[in-house]
Amino acid sequence: MRLRPELPESLLMRRNLLCTFAALSLLLLAPNSHAQSNSPSISSLVSSSRSPVVLLSGYKVQIIPGIDSSGGKIWKERGLTIEIELCCGFGNAAESVDKSQILWREEQTFNGQRVVCVYTRSKHLIVSFPKLITNFRAKIRNPNELTEMLLMVLTFEPQQGYVTAPGTIVPAGGPDDKS
8 A cells, every 4th residue: 555645636637638638648649669668779769860759849859868878858949948867877866855855756657668657846847767777857837838748748759769850859069069
């Protein structure tokens, strides 16, 4: 049995609605290729002008390759910035949050991948794909940002990716570099 703090009914309904909507969008949008590999080739995916997530309007993505790990960001000007942690050096960020700091924690399996979502007292949302050793995290300022983050990161597809509009993929060191 898992204990969690009691939340007001309206907040529980909103959270459940958002999680349901995000899950449905993932099932409708994402191809069934999540379970193909444990080692995403994100750098080659982005260099081929494909995004590892479905980007909402106005968002850009940047992946910065590393030696044993990669990182990156998804962002919109004057909006939400989501940090991306990929591979070996990061582990499961959702599992490393101090339990006293967790407001809510939910787990679900999407297209064969276990996904762990943790929302903290400091208003950070962490979404981890443990088998893919991939984490997304952001400071959430309002319910719209929570919705936008879930709608994008739950479509994570590291093998095939998604076609994007011109200018939405920013090369490392490019003019819109946010690193």
